[in-house]
Amino acid sequence: MSDNTTVAELRRVAVIGLGSMGSGMATALLNAGHAVTGFDVAAGAADHLVGKGLKKADTPARAVAEADIVVIVVVNAAQTESVLFGPGGLADALAPGAVVVSSATMNPEMARIMAQRLEAGDRHYLDAPMSGGAARAADGELTFMTSGSAVAQSKAHPALAAMGSKIYDLGEKPGDAAGFKMVNQLLAGVHIAAACEAMTFAARLGLDLRKTYDVITEAAGNSWMFEDRMPHVIDGDYTPRSSVDIFVKDLGIVQDMARSAKFPVPVAASALQMFLMASGSGMGGEDDASVARIYAQLSQVELPTRKT
Numbered sequence: 311m312s313d314n315t316t317v318a319e320l321r322r323v324a325v326i327g328l329g330s331m332g333s334g335m336a337t338a339l340l341n342a343g344h345a346v347t348g349f350d351v352a353a354g355a356a357d358h359l360v361g362k363g364l365k366k367a368d369t370p371a372r373a374v375a376e377a378d379i380v381v382i383v384v385v386n387a388a389q390t391e392s393v394l395f396g397p398g399g400l401a402d403a404l405a406p407g408a409v410v411v412s413s414a415t416m417n418p419e420m421a422r423i424m425a426q427r428l429e430a431g432d433r434h435y436l437d438a439p440m441s442g443g444a445a446r447a448a449d450g451e452l453t454f455m456t457s458g459s460a461v462a463q464s465k466a467h468p469a470l471a472a473m474g475s476k477i478y479d480l481g482e483k484p485g486d487a488a489g490f491k492m493v494n495q496l497l498a499g500v501h502i503a504a505a506c507e508a509m510t511f512a513a514r515l516g517l518d519l520r521k522t523y524d525v526i527t528e529a530a531g532n533s534w535m536f537e538d539r540m541p542h543v544i545d546g547d548y549t550p551r552s553s554v555d556i557f558v559k560d561l562g563i564v565q566d567m568a569r570s571a572k573f574p575v576p577v578a579a580s581a582l583q584m585f586l587m588a589s590g591s592g593m594g595g596e597d598d599a600s601v602a603r604i605y606a607q608l609s610q611v612e613l614p615t616r617k618t
Contacts, residue, residue: 319468320344324377326370326393326400328356330551331413331440332383334447335473336364339381341450342472349373371403379469380410386559387416391424401428409434409465413454415495415560417567418485425458425484434462437484439491440474441498443538443551451475455494457487492567495560496578501535502557503581506602509540513611519544542599546616554601555594557585 320343325336328350336356339346340363347365348356349372356364367373370393374380380400382390390412394401404410410428412421412435425435436458446452452474456463459482470477480486508531512522523544527537542548561582568575584601591607593600606613 319471321378321468322347322376323469324348324367324374324380324400325383326350326373326380327383327389328352329383330444331447332356332381333359334444335381335383335413335452337362337448338450338473339469340364344469344472347373347377369398370400371398374400374403374408375405377405378408379466380404380408381413381469381473382410383413386414387420387424390414390416391420394424394428401431401433404431404433406432407434407465409436409462411436411438411466411469413438413440415439415491415563416488417563418488418492421488422483422485429459434459434465435484436462436466437487438466438470439487441491441494447473454478455480455487455490457481458484492560492564495557496564496575498535499557499561499564499585500577500581501533502539502598503584503601505533505536505540506543506584506599507605508536509543510602510605510609510611510613513606513613514609519614539597539599542597543602544614546614548593548597548600548603548616550595550597552598553595554585554588554598557598558582558589558594561585 322345323339325332325346325348328348333356336346336348336359347367349367349370382393384390384393393399421437428435436456438454438456440452440454442452450472453476454470454474455478457480463479480490512519523540526532561578564575564578584604587604588600602613
């Protein structure tokens, strides 16, 4: 149990979606002492947590039957909507007064629509996208951007406190947090593409990539994404921590939102094209630092390969 969680704050939590992020979030919840039930369409997902106390259900509805808090960690708005309101969805199975913590990245308008539908049935919806990788998720060190009613914020807090080290309350309107997340994703995608461009440029110049990394991470050109992703390029290891297709999706949402708002996003558009090239080249499921490999192919640069 974490130091900042009391017995009175322990809750029955359901986690829907037990991929790398959901599994990490379930780990943090278990470590904090919460009773956690999980569901994923992949039957073997998070089996390693069963011995640590995770209970697994065979449908979303059964996973949430006794839950006070439901954390949905799926890919996008369509999956979130299906989990909530599709055949066998959990909306009707939720206990009155339960809160749904919706963490998928999505267009703010979709978050508002789903909140209205759920809250019409005496349940609560917290728009709560997060930032941070799987390792931070398991350590309870995610950053959450949240918006929703004061009741939803209060009810979700015990779970958020276990999963996140920073929780930003961004107001009472679901959808606002989703907007903040899209601003973050615009920057994250651009920074990854720029980092890949810079590192491959260094390779084209014949520079030592390890020394390039050491210099840039201590210089003004550094970014969180450069520091986090470029070791993957240096090691030639494109095992997905966050995949190319995540940013095809997220920068695509940015483009849709910008078009609706009649707002130009040319830098994000260029970054999206690089992720699309990587995905179209068969790298969609690989690490998002694979964009460096596209730059390498275009300029006949040889990047490091993974040591076996």
